[in-house]
Amino acid sequence: MRLIARKMSSIYKSLKLQTKFTITHLVIATIPMIVLAIFFYTKLYDMIIADTIRTEQDAATQTAPMIEESVTEILNALDKIKNEDFYHQVVSAHRTESLNELASSDAADAFLDTLDETIDLDLITDVKLYIDIPRTDPVFSNYPVCKTVLPINQAWGTYWYGIFNGSPSLHALFCPSFYLGSYEIKHNGDMAYIAKSTIIYEGERTPCYLAIYFSQKHFDTMLKDNLSSSSNVAYIINGRDSLVATSDQALSGTYHFSYDEVQEHFMSSNNFILKRVLDEDVYAGFYSIRNTDWYMVVAMPSQPMMKKSINIMAGFILVYVACILIAFLIATLLSHSITNRLSVVINQMSKARIGPPVALPAADTHDEIGDLISTYNYMTRVINQLMEDQAKAAEDLRIAEFHSLQSQINPHFLYNTMDMINWLSQQGRSADVTSAIQKLSRFYKLTLSRKKSLSTINDEIEHVSIYVQLQNMRFHDTIDLLIDIPDNLLDYSIPKLTFQPVIENCILHGILEKESKQGTIVLTGWLDEDDIVILISDDGIGMPEEKLENILTGNGSSGGKGSNIAVYNTHRRLQLMYGPEYGLKYSSTYGAGTDVEIRIPARYPEDGLIDASPDGTAEDPLKESHFIQALTLLTRPEINIYEIAKECGYDNPQLFFTEFRERFGCSPEEYRRQVL
Structure with a gap:
């Protein structure tokens, strides 16, 4: 025996580490399962019988009172x-x-x-x-x-x-x-x-x-619905041994108990009795129905239960074999993981849960663990590079979305303004056209003088004042703009085109909706801790509650004169730049007016919040004037667009089309269709 033990010990020591742990894990996984399988094999049938009887007893206990009801x-x-x-x-x-x-x-x-x-x-x-x-x-x-x-x-x-x-x-x-x-x-x-x-x-x-x-169907349904298996049958017989109701006509005839038999065994009805019927073991339970001479009989043939136990045993064997295979696979995989150096790698990798992964010192071996360390170090470099690329891509995406949102605002203003200039031109008011174009030129110099997305509150006030002047030229000085901004707020930074879309909505969808077509817009502001709050109020027609709910979602409509896209995009720009707690907030009383609260953080231009400019260079004023000229010429349908491009100094019309779309978010043709 000692010789055999020594021989076995020698063989075990000669085995590779992977083989040792594979055998160990297999033994640990399979022995309890074998013991469990033997136990279940001897107890399974009894467990199925007991469970089926208990289930039917519970169902019958519920069915009998329902029948009595x-x-x-x-x-x-x-x-x-x-x-x-x-x-x-x-x-x-x-x-x-x-x-x-x-x-x-x-x-x-x-x-x-x-x-x-x-x-x-x-x-x-x-x-x-x-x-x-x-x-x-x-x-x-x-x-x-x-x-x-x-x-x-x-x-x-x-x-x-x-x-x-x-x-x-x-x-x-x-x-x-x-x-x-x-x-x-x-x-x-x-x-x-x-x-x-x-x-x-x-x-x-x-x-x-x-x-x-x-x-009778009422009782048949109650009997059928409370059976746990279609092979079982429940039926009711009366004192004349007649069938009253049944869950299955054929089975109730096959497993019929006479009224005398039922009465004889009724005292055992709380426990199912076993009886031989047609050379088959049948478990039956009996329940008396109050206020009648009825008895409810529940019969369960043993053959389906035996088949059920065989199916369960077959399923258990399949699961058992699958578990053995899984245990073998797990044991093999786990055997690869038993090394001290691997623990070091795991500890290092776990640090990635709280921060970027850090590379390990280069491996001094060339086995599996050495390869793992090399692979981990390569993965660390790739992940860190991907994190940097992702951060840059996220910032680029934010800036791109900002540009996209802003580009939707510029055409919205241009369509309305150039429509007014076109109207003045049709009226023959050349002096007013010249004045309007000069104001529009100044308006866009304030907007496009630099490609940065930030301006100052002072510049925005000048910008929106010019806008109201342009609108008053069209609507006969019916709009009063009152500005009450403290001087200490004028040098704070604010995204360009923040006031103009709101003022535009006040005019087009507030004041001009009134019968008098006259009204006042008040622009005030104050510091609220670390934020600046700008309040724009008008005494226009106001908005009903259903329109008020949708104006900042991008889903609503502001009426027949336009959409809410400019106001919505202004709100989204502020949230993209500063966070979801900032932006616009509307309140309105229908028939009385509307208040718009604009909340932004109190910061100066030198704080460098965001610069959507690709290179930060100033724009060529000459080219800016060319675009103003192009906008004016596009209001005249008799002039070909290619001639307009040439008039603006573009030998290559395609370049003109490309820069026009980048500047205004639409093609010259689309702009002309909107204006005309």
């Missing part, structure tokens, strides 16, 4: 009908009026209304009163009572009528489907609860039967 509903309906005055008078021994006279009374109408309320078609489907008197009696022709009160000859030949005749002491009977006549099943219902009484007719007592018809 339906029975109680039927009995309550019977009591409600019997309490009606019409029924009391019909069966009263002291009745003096004829049945026909009683059928024409108010009590009969109330009786029929109660019947209509009782019939819900889901459970109770109809109610009939059968009276054993000659069918020639006038009561059977008295509409609408004759639809409910019927002669007894309509029940002749039915099984339930024969049962009542053969059992004089019987006062009530739950009737399964085959107790009823074919006419009853077709027109009234396929089950019934019938109560027997008597009436006085021509001085003699004669029987009458109050029948409440209900649906």
